[in-house]
Amino acid sequence: MQIPNKYEAKLVEEKWREYWDKNKIYKSSVNIAKEKFSVVIPPPNITGILHIGHILNNTIQDVYCRWKRMKGFEVCWVPGMDHAGIATQIKVEEDLKKQGISKYELGREKFVQKVWDWKEKYGVIIFQQLRKLGVSVDWSKERFTLDKGLSKAVKEVFVDLYKKGYIYRGKRIVNWDNISQTALSDDEISYKEQKDKLYYIKYPIVGEKGSVVIATTRPETMLGDTAIAVNPDDTRFSSLKGKYVILPVVNKEIPVIFDSYVDMEFGTGALKITPAHDANDYEVGKRHNLEFINVLTKNGKINNNGLDFEGLSIFEARDKILRRLQQEGHLERIEEYTHNVSVSERSGAIIEPYLSDQWFVSMKKLSEPAIKVVEEGKIKFHPEKWTKTYYYWLNNVRDWCISRQLWWGHQIPIWYNKNTGEIYCEVEPPKDIENWEQDQDVLDTWFSSWIWPFSVFGWNNSENDKQNLELKYYYPTDFLSTAPEIIFLWVARMIMSGLEYMKDIPFKDVYFHSTVRDSKGRKMSKSLGNSPDPLKVMDDYGTDALRFTIIYLAPLGADVLFEDKNTEIGRNFITKLWNAGRFLIMNKEKVNSSDEFGNDEPDYNFTEKWIDSRFNETIKEIEFYLNSFRLNDYAKSLYSFVWSDFCDWYIELTKVKISTNPESARKSISRALDIYKKVLKMLHPVIPFVTEEIWHLLNENVEEKSISISDFPVQNENYINPKTEKIFETFKDLVTTTRTERAKFSNINNYKYNIIVKPLTSASRENIDQLRFSLKSLINNKGDIIVENSDSKFNGTDGEYFSVMFDFTNGIPQIKVEEIENKNTREIESLKSYIQTLKMKLTNKIFLEKAAIDVIEKEKQKLNESKEKLDKLSKM
RNA sequence: GGGCGAUUAGCUCAGUUGGUUAGAGCACUUCGUUUACACCGAAGGGGUCUGAGGUUCGAAUCCUUAAUCGCCCACCA
Numbered sequence: 001m002q003i004p005n006k007y008e009a010k011l012v013e014e015k016w017r018e019y020w021d022k023n024k025i026y027k028s029s030v031n032i033a034k035e036k037f038s039v040v041i042p043p044p045n046i047t048g049i050l051h052i053g054h055i056l057n058n059t060i061q062d063v064y065c066r067w068k069r070m071k072g073f074e075v076c077w078v079p080g081m082d083h084a085g086i087a088t089q090i091k092v093e094e095d096l097k098k099q100g101i102s103k104y105e106l107g108r109e110k111f112v113q114k115v116w117d118w119k120e121k122y123g124v125i126i127f128q129q130l131r132k133l134g135v136s137v138d139w140s141k142e143r144f145t146l147d148k149g150l151s152k153a154v155k156e157v158f159v160d161l162y163k164k165g166y167i168y169r170g171k172r173i174v175n176w177d178n179i180s181q182t183a184l185s186d187d188e189i190s191y192k193e194q195k196d197k198l199y200y201i202k203y204p205i206v207g208e209k210g211s212v213v214i215a216t217t218r219p220e221t222m223l224g225d226t227a228i229a230v231n232p233d234d235t236r237f238s239s240l241k242g243k244y245v246i247l248p249v250v251n252k253e254i255p256v257i258f259d260s261y262v263d264m265e266f267g268t269g270a271l272k273i274t275p276a277h278d279a280n281d282y283e284v285g286k287r288h289n290l291e292f293i294n295v296l297t298k299n300g301k302i303n304n305n306g307l308d309f310e311g312l313s314i315f316e317a318r319d320k321i322l323r324r325l326q327q328e329g330h331l332e333r334i335e336e337y338t339h340n341v342s343v344s345e346r347s348g349a350i351i352e353p354y355l356s357d358q359w360f361v362s363m364k365k366l367s368e369p370a371i372k373v374v375e376e377g378k379i380k381f382h383p384e385k386w387t388k389t390y391y392y393w394l395n396n397v398r399d400w401c402i403s404r405q406l407w408w409g410h411q412i413p414i415w416y417n418k419n420t421g422e423i424y425c426e427v428e429p430p431k432d433i434e435n436w437e438q439d440q441d442v443l444d445t446w447f448s449s450w451i452w453p454f455s456v457f458g459w460n461n462s463e464n465d466k467q468n469l470e471l472k473y474y475y476p477t478d479f480l481s482t483a484p485e486i487i488f489l490w491v492a493r494m495i496m497s498g499l500e501y502m503k504d505i506p507f508k509d510v511y512f513h514s515t516v517r518d519s520k521g522r523k524m525s526k527s528l529g530n531s532p533d534p535l536k537v538m539d540d541y542g543t544d545a546l547r548f549t550i551i552y553l554a555p556l557g558a559d560v561l562f563e564d565k566n567t568e569i570g571r572n573f574i575t576k577l578w579n580a581g582r583f584l585i586m587n588k589e590k591v592n593s594s595d596e597f598g599n600d601e602p603d604y605n606f607t608e609k610w611i612d613s614r615f616n617e618t619i620k621e622i623e624f625y626l627n628s629f630r631l632n633d634y635a636k637s638l639y640s641f642v643w644s645d646f647c648d649w650y651i652e653l654t655k656v657k658i659s660t661n662p663e664s665a666r667k668s669i670s671r672a673l674d675i676y677k678k679v680l681k682m683l684h685p686v687i688p689f690v691t692e693e694i695w696h697l698l699n700e701n702v703e704e705k706s707i708s709i710s711d712f713p714v715q716n717e718n719y720i721n722p723k724t725e726k727i728f729e730t731f732k733d734l735v736t737t738t739r740t741e742r743a744k745f746s747n748i749n750n751y752k753y754n755i756i757v758k759p760l761t762s763a764s765r766e767n768i769d770q771l772r773f774s775l776k777s778l779i780n781n782k783g784d785i786i787v788e789n790s791d792s793k794f795n796g797t798d799g800e801y802f803s804v805m806f807d808f809t810n811g812i813p814q815i816k817v818e819e820i821e822n823k824n825t826r827e828i829e830s831l832k833s834y835i836q837t838l839k840m841k842l843t844n845k846i847f848l849e850k851a852a853i854d855v856i857e858k859e860k861q862k863l864n865e866s867k868e869k870l871d872k873l874s875k876m
Numbered sequence: 877g878g879g880c881g882a883u884u885a886g887c888u889c890a891g892u893u894g895g896u897u898a899g900a901g902c903a904c905u906u907c908g909u910u911u912a913c914a915c916c917g918a919a920g921g922g923g924u925c926u927g928a929g930g931u932u933c934g935a936a937u938c939c940u941u942a943a944u945c946g947c948c949c950a951c952c953a
Contacts, residue, residue: 005912198953216953263952271953278953340951385880389948392879485948515947552901553888566888569901572915583912628892636890636900651912740919 003585003697007578009542013689017131025706026069026136028076030473037068038076038474040453041137042482042490043145045084046119047091050129052516052562053483055534056554059547059686060481060513060631062135066685067626068478069136070712076474077136078456080143081123085445089408090180090347092118108407115408129535134543134688136708143456145448146410154448155413155427156461157501162414162425166362171292172401173279176354178300179347182405183358189342189351198337199322200268202330203228203245206253212237212245213332215267217339218277219325220317222247223306224293225254227273229284232258234269248330249321250307257288276355294355314352359403359412359441366496367394373495373505382511382629386484393488400493402444409442450493453477453506461501477507484512511629514554516562537564544687545570551686552635573639574690577683580647581694584676587658587669608671610728611650612719614641615675619715622682631686638683646675649732673698678713 020026039061044054061077069075092115093103103111123144130137143150161167174183199219202211214228225247230237237256244253261284262271275285276294285292295306302309302317309317325331342351371394373379374387381387403412415424415436430436451459457471465471476498482491491510498506537546548570553562618641625634654672657665677698684691684707695707 003912214953218953266952280951280953339953342951388880393949487948565902568915575915576913579913579916581912586912630892633890633892640900647913648917652917655910655912736919 003582005582007542007575007690007693009544009574009689010539012693013132013134013543016689016692017134019692020136020706020708021131021139023705024140025708026065026075026077026138027140028074028138030469031074032473034072034074036076036473037065037073037479038078038477039065039479040078040456040477041080042480043080043082043143043449043452044126044130045087046081046123046126046144047084047087048126050126050133050534052534052550053513054130055133055546056516056550057481057483057513058130058133058135059551060511061479062133062547062688063551063631063634063685064479064481064626065136066688066708067712069708070681070684070710072711075136076138076141078141078143079127079130079135079137079139080452080456081126081145082445082449083119083144083146083409085404085406085409085442086180086182086184088115088119089406092408093180103407111407132535132538132543133547136688141456145445145452149458149460150448150455151410152427152460153451153455154410154443157451157497158413158443158447159425159427160461160501161361166365167402168360168362169357170360170399171355172358172360173277173282173353173355174358174401175342175344176298176352176356177344177347177349178298178352179349180344181298183354183356183401183403184344184351189344194339194341196337196339196341198267198335199325200332200334201248201272201325202332203248203272204330205240206244206246208243212240212256212270213268214270214272215335216272217337218274218318219321220302220309220314221274221277221295222272222321223250223302223309223317224274224276224295225250225272226275226285226290226293227255227257227288229257229259229262229271229273230269231260231262231264233260234262234264236269248328249324257284257290259284259287277353279353282355292355296352296354298354300352358401359414359439361400361402363397363399363496366500367397367492369499370394370492370495373499379495379505379507380509382509386487386510386512389484389487390492394492400444402447403439403441404444405440406442409445410448411442412439414439446489446493449490450497451501453480453494453498454502459501475502476505479509479511480507481511481513483515485515487512509629516550516554537567540564541567541571542574542689544574544690548573548635548687551631552639554632570687573643574687576643576647577679578690578694580642580651581676581697583651584669584673585697588673607650607653607728608668609721609724611645611671611675613721613724614645615678616715616717616719617725619678619682619713620717620720623715635686638679642679642683646672646679649728681707681710681713684708 041061042057048054065075065077092111095118096103096106096114106114127142158167175189176182177184196217198215198217200213200215201219201222202213204211212228212230216222228245230240240256241258243256245256246252247254257273261280262269273281273284273290274293275281275290276292277296282292284290293305295302296314297303300314302312302314304310306312306317309320312320322331343349344351371391374381374390381390413425413427415430415433415438416422417424418435418437424430424436429438448455454471454475457474458468459465459471480491480494494506498504534546545567549567550562552569553566618637621637622634625631625637650668650672654665654668657668677695680691680695680698688708692707695710
């Protein structure tokens with residue numbers, strides 16, 4: 001049989017992508033005979049390109065989907081995309097700008113059509129990239145947050161919440177972006193340090209001589225001042241109770257109010273209150289029933305509340321007002337000042353706090369049951385620490401502003417009567433539409449994603465839902481993997497909507513994956529240009545290599561530093577796996593079907609016993625790790641089994657047998673093949689392509705379609721044998737020590753040394769021979785190995801332990817292997833450390849067997865003493 | 877300012893309820909191409925587990941404290 005000596009990831013991967021697509025391997029349908037495992041993808045933005053965080057998140061989901069599928073679950077992984085309101089709108093606006101077109105020229109309808117055109121053209125890119133990653137999603141179930149069904153669901157939810165009184169219209173200071181002409185959410189703004197000036201302005205006290213000095217960076221907003229505030233505990237101002245001050249420039253009397261919000265330490269301790277242009281002032285204004293005077297237009301000019309400053313830009317107005325203050329003698333002084341200003345992440349505009357009408361969802365009632373389901377453990381967070389963040393946020397929940405001044409998105413299903421001003425809120429537009437005007441705003445993008453776990457299955461808030469088999473079967477979903485940053489934006493809200501509309505949790509386990517950072521620990525970001533291009537990494541190293549590496553490196557609950565070069569871990573491992581497969585395939589022909597080890601045969605010797613034990617233990621481990629959401633340990637466990645146990649020892653020993661005992665070798669290879677195939681299955685969830693490829697190379701004539709629908713191996717406890725493993729460890733120790741010693745003497749010509757192996761209980765002749773040959777080969781055929789016979793026999797189970805001893809007394813190094821009588825484990829452990837001591841003494845060439853025994857005796861005594869102590873203690 | 881977390885080998889990190897000799901990968905040194913693999917094999921060097929106290933027969937692990945760093949949230953006129 002031919003097997004290429006190099007694994008060509010690129011060719012192989014595309015072959016299997018096509019195969020999986022063509023055979024619809026990952027298509028899911030309702031099958032009540034089977035237990036289901038359903039996952040909805042966190043929908044990537046249509047503007048998105050795959051970044052390293054996506055690789056991690058989607059590989060995590062794929063590992064679980066593939067694993068559960070192999071374990072016999074009906075797995076359904078729903079792919080989809082998010083329309084990403086503002087991000088997409090800005091992208092299209094930019095494109096149009098390049099052509100010299102503004103969205104206002106086009107008008108709303110045509111502009112939205114342009115966005116749809118753009119979506120058709122570029123929206124598929126992220127899917128193509130996900131496909132490249134090898135995700136086992138059911139493509140036939142693809143959803144988009146703006147498609148018909150989902151739009152209907154969004155409207156249903158809005159109308160329902162409105163009718164329940166959860167949705168209300170309110171004033172709110174929004175983050176206004178003058179350039180994009182839209183309100184931004186807090187998450188769409190960032191802070192930038194900026195040098196500014198702090199102006200100290202005198203407000204004369206009415207009916208008194210003095211004045212109160214306040215400090216501000218925004219003098220132009222004083223046009224909208226409706227009070228000044230001081231801290232009630234601030235004795236400097238206690239005489240001002242009930243007093244008024246004159247607002248300079250405007251020449252209006254405004255009250256002095258007392259509010260603990262004011263920081264006594266900052267500035268002068270007195271603060272001007274502009275409720276319409278500052279979020280905190282707004283809160284203060286509400287507490288004290290102040291007037292809200294808006295002095296700005298939507299494009300950042302002074303409006304008609306701004307006296308003769310009307311029409312000026314913010315900066316023009318600032319200059320003019322400062323001059324006026326100067327003239328009137330109200331400007332006390334100016335200081336240099338560095339502070340943070342908020343900036344739009346998208347357009348770079350400085351954010352203007354702006355009071356406007358917005359729609360809100362009242363969150364208090366919705367959040368209570370959402371807290372409960374997490375407290376009760378119905379939904380589990382992994383790692384658990386995120387529950388703290390979750391509780392903190394939900395206990396301090398603020399109402400959700402859901403309106404956005406955009407064109408791309410779900411337009412709010414509210415109509416205003418042109419004549420009466422009456423409000424109409426229904427899923428369908430009013431019949432006499434000509435008398436109504438629809439609200440111009442669209443809904444926050446999260447308003448469609450918060451119902452994602454049920455809307456994707458066709459939920460539409462009608463009687464049909466009860467007949468909707470998919471909804472009934474797949475909801476609640478089982479697993480959600482996402483970034484901790486959106487725990488509140490998305491995860492918490494999905495839990496609320498799920499409980500409200502499905503009367504059930506939306507998912508059972510939530511996995512918060514690591515944040516991927518660059519090698520210097522910085523967050524990956526476009527502006528830093530430090531984000532590796534995953535597509536290039538996939539081309540350079542192979543998709544499996546990247547998948548394996550990222551899972552291997554990302555522990556539960558910690559950040560992961562990543563650079564391209566790391567991917568060598570995965571690539572090298574895959575090469576190793578591939579070559580082990582080559583070795584087995586090359587030797588496969590030597591194997592007859594009858595060459596299987598019977599487990600009771602004498603030939604089922606301790607090498608086989610050992611690998612069986614290690615292997616079954618590995619199955620057990622990975623099962624545990626996957627169930628505990630410790631994916632990196634899952635990867636590590638297999639990595640070390642394949643490399644350290646299977647390749648370095650088992651296959652190497654098999655080679656020894658090939659030259660010494662062909663009969664036994666055939667059986668070992670047969671055993672190795674059996675284990676290897678199972679290992680492929682165990683690795684398939686994380687490295688699907690290469691395992692599929694080797695699987696088919698190994699199973700040329702076998703009926704099985706794809707490794708991804710084969711059975712996942714199950715451990716057999718009976719094979720797990722700690723004693724055998726210990727014996728093998730000692731054997732390894734013996735070999736290693738011998739090699740070490742040999743290396744030291746390798747410079748001295750032909751230094752001869754013997755190894756004396758004193759076999760343990762009930763050893764068959766063959767076993768002794770095998771042990772001898774193994775040793776001889778593994779230490780490179782130098783020196784003699786003397787295997788002594790003994791009355792007791794070796795079988796690897798009755799013998800508890802070997803001790804390794806060295807003797808230099810004749811000038812010829814000798815190594816003795818001796819059994820130590822049955823001891824309890826703890827004692828054996830401690831004795832083992834003396835073997836180490838002995839080794840050290842050996843290197844110093846001052847070893848005396850007797851001394852060693854003395855030391856052992858001494859230690860035994862010590863152990864007994866501490867045991868007695870323990871006994872005493874436990875009796876107390 | 878509020879909350880969370882970290883500090884272990886040159887680098888990136890494991891170390892599961894306290895218990896043998898603190899592990900792995902990369903990097904480094906030496907040796908080696910014996911027909912799976914140089915994207916390899918063998919061997920080796922390298923750690924007072926951030927500092928200081930404490931609990932314990934025993935602490936990287938638990939407690940107190942200090943220092944340094946990181947993240948999330950809020951944000952000062």
